Amino acid sequence: MDQFSLHQIIIRKGQILDTTPEFISFKRTYLNKWGSVSFILHLIQRLIVDAGVDMAYVEGRKVALLAGAEMDLKKPSKEELYECITNKDEVASRIKIPSMMFKGQEGPILAATVIQKNWRTHKARVAYTYLKFLMSKATTIQRSFRLFQFQKQTKERVDELTNESLFVWKEMMEEFRQKWPAIKTRKRIEIHVNSLSIEEAKRISMDKFLQRENAQISRIFATKDPNVDVIYVSPFQMTPDVLGYYTKILEIGDIESGTKRVHFVVPENIEKFPNHFSLTQILLYSPKTLQRIKSMIKGKQAYIVPGQVSQDDVKLSIRLAIPIFSGEPQKQHLYSTKSGAKKIF
Secondary structure (H helix, E strand, O other): OOOOOOOEEEEEOOEEOOOOHHHHHHHHHOHHHHHHHHHHHHHHHHHHHHHOOOEEEEEHHHHHHHHHHHOOOOOOOHHHHHHOEOOHHHHOOOOOOHHHHOOOOOHHHHHHHHHHHHHHHHHHHHHHHHHHHHHHHHHHHHHHHHHHHHHHHHHHHHHHHHHHHHHHHHHHHHHHHHHHHHHOOOOEEEEEEEEEOOOHHHHHHOOOHHHHHOOOHHHHHHHHOOOEEEEEEOOOOOOHHHHHHHHHHHHHOOOOOHHHHEEEEOOOOHHHOOOOOOHHHHHHOOHHHHHHHHHHHOOOOEEEEEEEOOHHHHHHHHHHOOOEOOOOHHHHHHHOOHHHHHHHO
16 A cells, blocks of 8 residues: 555645545655655645645655755755645645746736736836825925914904904093093002113114113102002112112102002013013013012002003003003104194194
């Protein structure tokens, strides 16, 4: 039986059927070199498993011959392993061996299919790359357009809020003008902000800008009116000697509780901005000082006494929710000039 057996080995679902009579006969026949034979079978089994072939038939005699060659320390190639398979036509389409894939009766058809598949893959990859390029450009355009729309909407919203705030501010100013005859006879707080809110180019070129903003410190003597308390916003931290000097003058001037009715305030962020920034601008960017002023005037009649009035003073008035002892900035600028005064006369 061992001499005339075909020694056909079956590999089914990746497993060698080692209980068949032919496999037992094959092993008995080549027992003397079974190590090399089992190694070749293992390589063929792995080839079948990698290809995903359910059923393969292996010719034992070719395996034995290949095992004899393998003893010369030459590892067999996939082509040599493939030659040991009996049902080549069934497994040829599954085993990816370029030199063996397209042999047999259906070889040309398989070759044409592979060429078409690779060509379609190439075309799809090129189309995808181009589409990805277009999508990146479209995404950039969409992102830029959304950003433009968002900026536009934000500007419109800011303008809307500004207009609403100005409308409320004008109503507050009109009410302040109408009630001024009564207000000036009652207890009130004056917030003096002597800010030179002029053009930036002039402020940069102006010598001793901070000292000029502090030149009207004599406003604290408004406390001579017993109904007036003063909050004086200073553009820099004054020394104890200077404060003591003005405190002494308040005492000499026989101003009732003068030192208690004058409060000096310095914006906490005064050192973080350039020296040419106006006092009103720095005060707007000093939230702690604003909160302190709000707590000092809470529930009391108060108003701002500005220096060179500007839109920044209007913003400060809106932030503190109190009126300005002044006209509108545009009219103020016009009628404070010689040509504006001539128009009045």
